[in-house]
Amino acid sequence: MFATLLQATGAGDKLVTPEVPWSHLAPQLILVVGATVGVIAAAALRGRLRRSVGAVGAAVVAGAAIVSIIPLWHRVSNPAQGPISAVNGAIGVDRFSLFVTALLCAAVILASFTAEAYLQREGLDGPEFSLLLLLAAAGGSVMAGANDLIVMFIGIEVLSLAVYVLAAMHARRISSQESGLKYFLLGGFASAFLLYGIALTYGATGTTSLLRVQSFLAERVLTDDGLLLGGLALMLVGFAFKVGAVPFHMWTPDVYQGAPSPVTGFMAAAVKTAAFAGMLRVFVVGFASYADLWRPVVGALAIASLVVGAVMSVVQTNVKRMLAYSSIAHAGFVLLGVDAASAEGTAASLFYLAAYTAMALGTFAVVTVVGGSGDGAHTLDAYRGLGRRRPGLALAMSLFLLAQAGTPVTIGFLAKLGVIRAAIDADQWALAIVAMLTAVISTFMYLRIVVAMYFAESESESDDRGELRIPWGVGVTIGVAVIATLVLGVVPGPLEHLSDDALPVLVAVDGR
């Protein structure tokens, strides 16, 4: 594959197969191999495995991937060595890609614990669920490190295919099927847009390598850059679809509503993170010289996402749809950091994504519990009186919601502060003001859920929905998310350091 690529870009007449320094790709390899071995084992031992094996296995594999990141992080942080790349410069190993990979793995761990409880309750078979999470994370990790647009495409497809299946995972629920199909069809369109954009970019610059695109644009001034602009626009459409930015958000409410709740949480947290990582890498770094042209478009996407996400979330009555629109608004906030097109902006975006990962996974873990058997109780009514029935659960949910609203002493506040700072630093005053005003509108929606949980009188005491069970898996997820939301909101130092350092760099150094 790479060989043909190289040939196409005129690397030489002779086929040169690049040497692959496998150790640099350890996190991705662990994820892929773990998933593959898991699928085979599941098929061979069908029925003889306890259900929780899948979740625990996925968590162990993702944990191992995180562990493998630590030496790599130290290595690329070492000023004597610096960031490196693998496979002839096609995959970058820098602190940016490592940070995003670690974030995705953390999301896998939390989501698989929630999923374990969900599968148990719904009587669904299958360690496949957790293993698909691993594959998705591997795809996202490739996206975060892609120094080549084709590799980016491979990453996005691996991620998306896994998530399409995950969305349709609840085979007995028609809404889950519908959600998967919708996501698949619209996602296919988005991929096509992205691929077409890559093709046009290739046509304009003669290469798909971001590194060579960069040097190409540095050396030459294009007198007619229509082709390149078309390519940029189409790629932006593809990414905007994946992050769920307005006006490419249409799928979000339906898919979020229909997908199994743990999957929705994973989509909100991990898919968004991976797509934004790709976007940051391609636009902020690869096409930095065209920033003046794409920034206004990203700014417009941000404003549209903020306004539509906030306003539409208020009029929903289904909590999953509310959270879907709120995730659109959050995408708008992250776009603020992308729009800044600066080191601060990238760091702020990463911080925001990390914060949102914790908050979203926690929120959807609660949603999973409240959804009840059949995963259908997602109206506001289902939350009525939750403060009495399960005070702990209601308190955790309130914390996640208030954190998403940006209340201080939670990580959500610092995330918002970071992107606002980046926007003002880039002289985007209007964006900063719109973002804060829409945050107030979103707050109203979050408060509606809080009101339902605490203040609404349960009209009929006899309406006994039965005791909500909180299985241990969900308990773990919620507990970790609560700790992350609160502790990192007070002591953000560690995460702040990591995200500040995690800047994408384009290098072709196949270090050893």
Add this chain to the structure above:
Amino acid sequence: MSAPVFAAATAAPFNPLLVMILVPLIGAAVVALMPKARADLVRQVAVIFSLISGASSLYLLSEFVTKQGDFQFELRHAWMKSFGISWHFGVDGISLFLLVLTGVLFPLAIVAVDPGHDHKPYYAWLLVLMAGSMGVFVALDLVVFFLFFEIVLVPMYFLIGLWGHGDRIYAATKFFLYTMFGSALMLVGIVATAYLHQRGTGGDWTFDVVEIASKPGISTGASRWIFASFALAFAVKVPLFPLHTWLPDAHTEAPTAGSVILAGVMLKLGTYGFVRFGLYLFPEASRFFAPVLLTLGVIGIIWGAICATMQKDLKRLVAYSSVAHLGFIVLGTFSLTKEGIEGAVLQMVNHGITTPALFLLVGMIYERRHTRNIDELGGLQVSAPILAGFFTLAMLASVGLPGLNGFPGEFLALAGAFKGARWWAIVAASGVILAALYLLWAYQRVFHGAAEGDNATMRDLRLVEGLVLAPLCALIIVLGVYPKVMLDRIEPSVTALVEHMQHAEGGGR
């Protein structure tokens, strides 16, 4: 400053500021972990923790060095280094008495009112609220200030929503969203302040109030915009006309302890913010916007008085009287004279004593009669003479009778306004008369006349209730007769602030 000898006076054995913030937080955690069934125990624990915090505010008062305008008991600890945010705390004469007020009011509010149900979360939220209120008054970093300024919304939201009366959900949500709306733009303003200051002075990013004020680097035009964003947040909190409509709802529907804290402490966040972050950081912009704010303040005085006169609900009447009283504070602040600002600070504290006393009394009446409708009450002084006596005292203080604590602040604020903003002062002075009108009229309807039905058999104050009211009433008299205790400590800081403003404006940019 004139007395460098006292410079080392902050060598107290411990720093009370941290105790004041952290102890209630720990208390909230302890309360949250206690068994649900032991309501009395929960209450005792809450009282103890709030008392420790309150006692350290009194300790702060005793250790505070008079005749010194600088910040004392300063603490600084880096929080987010790359952003230039630090936990920077400090007290000066302007914030000192607001802290003491917070320290006194919370234990009283906790002792005075029994929530009736869900004791555990109730006391936990009150303690969180106490920590947040303390934090607002000691924060000397813009982000840390914003953090506390916002966090107090959450406990108050739950207090109104869960333990309030009537239309409590509507009131709680309205309260939350109004304040949130105000402060949303302030966050942009805060980041803009740090950004423009960094660009203007060429240093590092910093959100430190003292540093930003000491090295001006923000252009006049920009500082006006930023001031406007701050002013909006504070105007909602004060509240200034026409942003005041959340206040009557929130005050009326809140449980008594909530009203006490709202009136006593939380309304001061706005007026305190104007002094600390408006005047101090943006002197020129404050002068530029002073006519607008003076006008809104005066409208508030008159409008609040007119609305109060027309209320049928006794609690709502007291709530509207707050709108009027807070108007005087704004008037004094934006007269931008030394007397005016001193009066404003004095009035912040004094309003924080009299109005909570009135709310407590209204709460006690409501508890007995289950109505706050003025028409259904009458002749209460026959059945409850002691309650009537306390009410008379608090009401007269609220009217501004000389010799009681309402007078010196209002007088100084008006005197300052007369120097700096004469025409506004003249209109505002009529508000004093209106206050006498609506309060005395209400008193007459509620306490005079013949008592009928339940009014005739109403029980008088219990001992505990008397003990709760006694400290407030003692303060009403002591601070009315001898305001010098406070002025000695407030004056140097206000003088320093006024000099700072003159210097900053005179120095030009």
